[in-house]
Amino acid sequence: MGETLIRTENLGISFGAHKAVNKVNLELEKNVFTTILGPNGAGKTTLFNLMSGLLKPTEGKIFFKGTDVTSLSPIDRVKMGMGRSFQLTNVFPSLTAYENVRLSMQARENVGYKIFTDHRKYSQLNEKTEEILERVLLKDKKDFKASELSHGEQRKLELGMVLALDPEVLLLDEPTAGMAIEEVPTMIDILQKTKKQGTTIILIEHKMDMVKTLSDKLIIIVNGMKLIEGDPEAVSKDPEVLKAYLGGGVLDDINS
Numbered sequence: 361m362g363e364t365l366i367r368t369e370n371l372g373i374s375f376g377a378h379k380a381v382n383k384v385n386l387e388l389e390k391n392v393f394t395t396i397l398g399p400n401g402a403g404k405t406t407l408f409n410l411m412s413g414l415l416k417p418t419e420g421k422i423f424f425k426g427t428d429v430t431s432l433s434p435i436d437r438v439k440m441g442m443g444r445s446f447q448l449t450n451v452f453p454s455l456t457a458y459e460n461v462r463l464s465m466q467a468r469e470n471v472g473y474k475i476f477t478d479h480r481k482y483s484q485l486n487e488k489t490e491e492i493l494e495r496v497l498l499k500d501k502k503d504f505k506a507s508e509l510s511h512g513e514q515r516k517l518e519l520g521m522v523l524a525l526d527p528e529v530l531l532l533d534e535p536t537a538g539m540a541i542e543e544v545p546t547m548i549d550i551l552q553k554t555k556k557q558g559t560t561i562i563l564i565e566h567k568m569d570m571v572k573t574l575s576d577k578l579i580i581i582v583n584g585m586k587l588i589e590g591d592p593e594a595v596s597k598d599p600e601v602l603k604a605y606l607g608g609g610v611l612d613d614i615n616s
């Protein structure tokens with residue numbers, strides 16, 4: 361087993377009487393592309409919100425590389441290397457794609473506008489910004505305002521902004537939601553390259569072709585609890601999974 365990056369211990373949160381996440385124990389390993397699957401309302405996004413610090417658990421703990429981060433803010437967790445995309449709310453519509461990525465990188469480097477007086481640092485940031493725009497296939501759109509980009513391109517920009525934070529582990533909640541179907545393969549391509557470059561990705565995704573192509577491991581969440589985890593083929597054929605979650609044959613694609 362490789363190095364554990366994120367570990368949760370009896371992690372849970374209740375909203376009133378409803379246990380949205382219920383005593384979840386996970387070990388998310390470095391370089392293992394893990395996809396979290398489960399029916400609508402199963403608690404997947406809530407689990408991400410707990411891991412990234414947007415929500416405080418009502419029980420249990422979260423560790424990042426052995427350090428208890430349960431009481432740390434989202435920003436502190438980002439600084440430690442836990443990246444999370446925050447949907448499109450983080451994209452500044454009136455700034456260009458280039459400016460959006462560079463701003464995110466400046467936030468990571470903890471530098472303000474005084475950067476512009478340090479020419480070496482300035483050109484390093486510019487180079488890295490270009491490199492990230494290339495990784496998310498937006499190099500030719502770098503001078504377009506974010507508001508002028510298609511929805512799919514904005515999702516790629518959002519990913520670029522998280523990559524600019526140089527995360528060791530990246531929590532991605534349905535990165536292709538709302539994307540035109542023909543744009544999905546380019547997102548798969550970007551995520552495969554991101555993995556190759558050493559970023560560990562934890563994905564929430566419903567699109568089975570994507571899950572099948574990318575995942576080393578599946579974790580199935582049902583009613584806030586972990587039902588099963590393991591190798592994608594074995595998990596997708598597990599009778600419990602088929603019964604509890606996939607009665608409608610949702611996993612047929614992954615088994616074909």
Ligand SMILES: Nc1ncnc2c1ncn2[C@@H]1O[C@H](COP(=O)(O)OP(=O)(O)OP(=O)(O)O)[C@@H](O)[C@H]1O
Pocket residue numbers: 375380398399400401402403404405406407
């Ligand atoms: N802030 C909140 N207050 C009250 N209930 C909430 C809150 N956030 C989530 N829930 C509830 O917790 C449950 C889990 O929601 P969550 O969004 O995590 O599910 P999900 O598995 O991500 O679903 P989907 O696949 O539809 O995105 C749902 O019943 C939801 O209504």
